[in-house]
Amino acid sequence: MKKKLAIYIHIPFCVRKCAYCDFLSAPATQELQKQYVGALVREIRDWEKWYPGRKDSYLVGSVFFGGGTPSILQPGLLAGVADAVRDSFEIACDAEITVECNPGTLDAEKLRVYRAVGVNRLSIGLQSAENEELLLLGRIHTWEDFLKSYALAREAGFDNLNIDLMSALPGQTLQSWQNTLHKVLALQPEHISAYSLIIEEGTPFYERYGGKESTMLPDEDTERRMYAGTGQILKETGYHRYEISNYALPGRECRHNICYWDGTEYLGFGTGAASLFGKERFCRIRDTQEYIAAVTNGTDTRIERNARSKKEHMEEFMFLGLRMMRGISKAEFADCFGVTMDKVYSAVLEKYIGYGLLREDGDRIFLTPEGIDVSNVIFQEFLLD
Numbered sequence: 001m002k003k004k005l006a007i008y009i010h011i012p013f014c015v016r017k018c019a020y021c022d023f024l025s026a027p028a029t030q031e032l033q034k035q036y037v038g039a040l041v042r043e044i045r046d047w048e049k050w051y052p053g054r055k056d057s058y059l060v061g062s063v064f065f066g067g068g069t070p071s072i073l074q075p076g077l078l079a080g081v082a083d084a085v086r087d088s089f090e091i092a093c094d095a096e097i098t099v100e101c102n103p104g105t106l107d108a109e110k111l112r113v114y115r116a117v118g119v120n121r122l123s124i125g126l127q128s129a130e131n132e133e134l135l136l137l138g139r140i141h142t143w144e145d146f147l148k149s150y151a152l153a154r155e156a157g158f159d160n161l162n163i164d165l166m167s168a169l170p171g172q173t174l175q176s177w178q179n180t181l182h183k184v185l186a187l188q189p190e191h192i193s194a195y196s197l198i199i200e201e202g203t204p205f206y207e208r209y210g211g212k213e214s215t216m217l218p219d220e221d222t223e224r225r226m227y228a229g230t231g232q233i234l235k236e237t238g239y240h241r242y243e244i245s246n247y248a249l250p251g252r253e254c255r256h257n258i259c260y261w262d263g264t265e266y267l268g269f270g271t272g273a274a275s276l277f278g279k280e281r282f283c284r285i286r287d288t289q290e291y292i293a294a295v296t297n298g299t300d301t302r303i304e305r306n307a308r309s310k311k312e313h314m315e316e317f318m319f320l321g322l323r324m325m326r327g328i329s330k331a332e333f334a335d336c337f338g339v340t341m342d343k344v345y346s347a348v349l350e351k352y353i354g355y356g357l358l359r360e361d362g363d364r365i366f367l368t369p370e371g372i373d374v375s376n377v378i379f380q381e382f383l384l385d
């Protein structure tokens, strides 16, 4: 039986850099975009050069174009990448194929081409429905621009849309966050990702709000109430939380992201793209010019190659699996590692089940609502010495 594989394609270009962003992305000329896509296509078409004879072992269940802003590309360029993926891998007939888009970069022609090459899901970066917050974030679009893009996507026939939102923004109140949620829910997208802003060093936001004493950021209590309110409001409107920060209508969970949490192998192409392939984790060259040069010269773009040890695999099984509301299976752990979960983790499990932060139900262990609030602390404890 073929193994399941997810494919990630990184497009490192954006119209301009948002003030909070530390992703691998930057503005670029049309010429650079063209050169990059040329290299990307070659890297994808040549992938078996590094893994001879492996194509027939895998069936691709999802492809995700992320960034950056993949929708910045001329539609013919994105179509060229999609064709390269189809020619180079066996793709399941019901594969989920997602393109990340930003409002202000979509038009009817792009959407038509996406559909023609098999894209069946869009993930739209909105972040906030309040124009003042969007301006502060340095986003290129307004709420009205988003509404136009959303309507275009529906008109083009997309029936699987995600909207990315962000809470705990500087100056944001519980009320303004809930306004964003209600405005978005009125559109009935199939999926909503709702993350809290993390202020990363090296960004303009860090200079402005990085200090702990910043009074512009919502305090811890407000942040917690935003988070709890999100779950409540979405639940009342039919969305179920299937991962700490992700909500979906029934059957519309993001299959690609689930692969990251359930340990499915994934192969990344393009600058900085991460992979878990075979027993190895690696990344690709991060610098765009260096990446293009390496692909052009036929040299290896893989960097930071690490064989994943059994210990690391066990740790990931626990803390990635517990991000999912369905939790983890003791039987799967035993099958995978040849030792029981209780033998390896009995002290941590007993402690957090005792505190009411983890719950055991039959074969499965999962976070309780209180456990979700402190999940990062719990996850740390699954690291083995």
Ligand code: SF4
Residues within 6 Å of the ligand: 013, 014, 015, 016, 017, 018, 021, 022, 023, 025, 067, 068, 069, 102, 125
């Ligand atoms: S659109 Fe996304 S990737 Fe691009 S700069 Fe803004 S946050 Fe970063």
